[in-house]
Amino acid sequence: MIVFNKITELQNVLFDERKAGHNVGLVPTMGALHEGHASLVRRSVAENDVTVVSVFVNPTQFNDKNDLKNYPRTLEADCKLLEDCGADYVFAPSVEEMYPTPDNRHFEYPPVSTVMEGAHRPGHFNGVCQVVSRLFYIVKPDKAYFGEKDWQQIAVIKAMVKHLCLDVEIVECEIVRDNDGLARSSRNTLLSKDERAIAPNIYKALKDSVSYSKKHTVKETHDKVVGEINSIEGLEVEYFSIVDGNTLLDIDSWSDTDHAVGCITVYCGKTPIRLIDHIKYC
Numbered sequence: 346m347i348v349f350n351k352i353t354e355l356q357n358v359l360f361d362e363r364k365a366g367h368n369v370g371l372v373p374t375m376g377a378l379h380e381g382h383a384s385l386v387r388r389s390v391a392e393n394d395v396t397v398v399s400v401f402v403n404p405t406q407f408n409d410k411n412d413l414k415n416y417p418r419t420l421e422a423d424c425k426l427l428e429d430c431g432a433d434y435v436f437a438p439s440v441e442e443m444y445p446t447p448d449n450r451h452f453e454y455p456p457v458s459t460v461m462e463g464a465h466r467p468g469h470f471n472g473v474c475q476v477v478s479r480l481f482y483i484v485k486p487d488k489a490y491f492g493e494k495d496w497q498q499i500a501v502i503k504a505m506v507k508h509l510c511l512d513v514e515i516v517e518c519e520i521v522r523d524n525d526g527l528a529r530s531s532r533n534t535l536l537s538k539d540e541r542a543i544a545p546n547i548y549k550a551l552k553d554s555v556s557y558s559k560k561h562t563v564k565e566t567h568d569k570v571v572g573e574i575n576s577i578e579g580l581e582v583e584y585f586s587i588v589d590g591n592t593l594l595d596i597d598s599w600s601d602t603d604h605a606v607g608c609i610t611v612y613c614g615k616t617p618i619r620l621i622d623h624i625k626y627c
């Protein structure tokens with residue numbers, strides 16, 4: 346495995362790989378890697394001749410300076426995990442290398458990029474599109490792998506790929522959870538012991554609501570999830586939206602769609618740490 350910091354150095358090896366007829370898989374990450382990322386990398390290694398993993402904490406997608414400052418950075422441990430997973434190349438550029446000049450492009454794909462995370466984290470998806478499009482231009486992957494934990498992010502990236510006519514297949518990979526149900530996230534390392542102990546209640550409430558939803562309305566299901574989570578000291582729901590999985594618009598009735606998804610964001614603890622999760626109802 347080789348680690349590159351410079352775009353041209355990575356592009357030189359990828360030029361040779363392509364000349365040799367090798368196809369390329371890309372796993373974009375912000376580092377602080379865990380089993381969720383490892384599963385994406387293993388899948389890319391299984392499906393492509395060459396796997397590139399980018400490790401870059403992208404400043405343009407953080408709408409909160411403190412969040413950017415506190416985001417965990419663990420490049421050495423990340424490289425060890427990536428080597429174990431069979432990655433071929435790691436791309437870990439500096440901010441100056443990725444953005445030699447400010448990126449003034451503006452990406453908006455309403456409603457997918459403007460509801461839920463788009464509404465609560467202004468500018469977030471614009472920054473995601475800025476960096477992911479740059480990574481696609483640099484690496485020119487045949488396939489790119491994203492985790493379903495960031496479910497809305499995948500919908501936004503797919504809209505961007507269509508808009509920019511990019512020739513890359515977006516591969517959605519299943520969410521990876523700890524044994525107690527908490528979705529794996531780099532932010533979990535920021536949780537204190539007590540916060541970590543209450544965090545699994547988010548997925549528990551979501552999971553329990555699936556059977557409840559069979560005999561109750563969308564609103565009743567919504568209110569039950571929010572009430573259950575908010576009743577636990579240290580957890581506070583920012584939003585819980587039950588949406589049509591295709592349009593990402595709120596539904597009023599289960600019969601509005603055959604693909605209903607509940608998307609939740611919860612503040613955990615005093616800092617607080619912002620955790621996201623989702624559940625499919627049908």
Ligand code: PAF
Pocket residue numbers: 373374375401403406473476477495498
């Ligand atoms: O999902 C993430 O970790 C990031 O949003 C991504 C896709 C690597 C872009 O910085």
